[in-house]
Amino acid sequence: MEPLIVGRRLDFPGRKVYAHFPTRKAKIMAQDISPLEARGALDAIHRGRRHVIDEIDLPTWYWWGLALGWIGLGVITDLKHPWLTAAATLVFGAVHAAVAPRVASGRHRTQHLSVRAEVAGRRTARFVIGSVAALGLLTVAAALAASADGAGHPVTMASVLVAVIILLGGPRLLAAIRRRAAA
Numbered sequence: 359m360e361p362l363i364v365g366r367r368l369d370f371p372g373r374k375v376y377a378h379f380p381t382r383k384a385k386i387m388a389q390d391i392s393p394l395e396a397r398g399a400l401d402a403i404h405r406g407r408r409h410v411i412d413e414i415d416l417p418t419w420y421w422w423g424l425a426l427g428w429i430g431l432g433v434i435t436d437l438k439h440p441w442l443t444a445a446a447t448l449v450f451g452a453v454h455a456a457v458a459p460r461v462a463s464g465r466h467r468t469q470h471l472s473v474r475a476e477v478a479g480r481r482t483a484r485f486v487i488g489s490v491a492a493l494g495l496l497t498v499a500a501a502l503a504a505s506a507d508g509a510g511h512p513v514t515m516a517s518v519l520v521a522v523i524i525l526l527g528g529p530r531l532l533a534a535i536r537r538r539a540a541a
Contacts, residue, residue: 416486420461421528424490425521427453432497432517458487482535489531493520 391399427450434446497516504512 415532416461416528420457421525423457424454424528425524428493428497428521428524429514429517432501432513432515433511435513436511454490458483482532485531485535489528493523496520496523 431443431446431450435443437443497513497520500516500519501513504515509515
């Protein structure tokens, strides 16, 4: 094996290095493609791309886990034990931080297919995390409004409201992202 000089270093490639294009691997088309065949091939590519874009989503268990965790955190907060609330918030945040990087991109809805980041779009995770932050602010505002109105368990009420928004709005958010990816 002859070393290649790259810059001022020697490079000993661990593979076979070709100085020419191997013509035996190139295939020459025997006939021209008709416009009908070309249209059929392009339609097949479009259907395949559409199928992959339809896979951009978060698993259903993510939305349910987020909603139930949100309600649980609200119930614990209404118990008015600050240390318990702080610990529950840290656990909720840690679990979400462990799960979100894998699923928030929308690329792994099922085990059957993993969508490339270029197809899924790099903004999916940002939209999901941004939505979670906005829902946190909504929870605080709704709990303050319920408390000002004299509700007995204002944070639980606000958490149930946000959990419903998560279950109904989460899939719609991802549907909007899918429409954008298809465009």
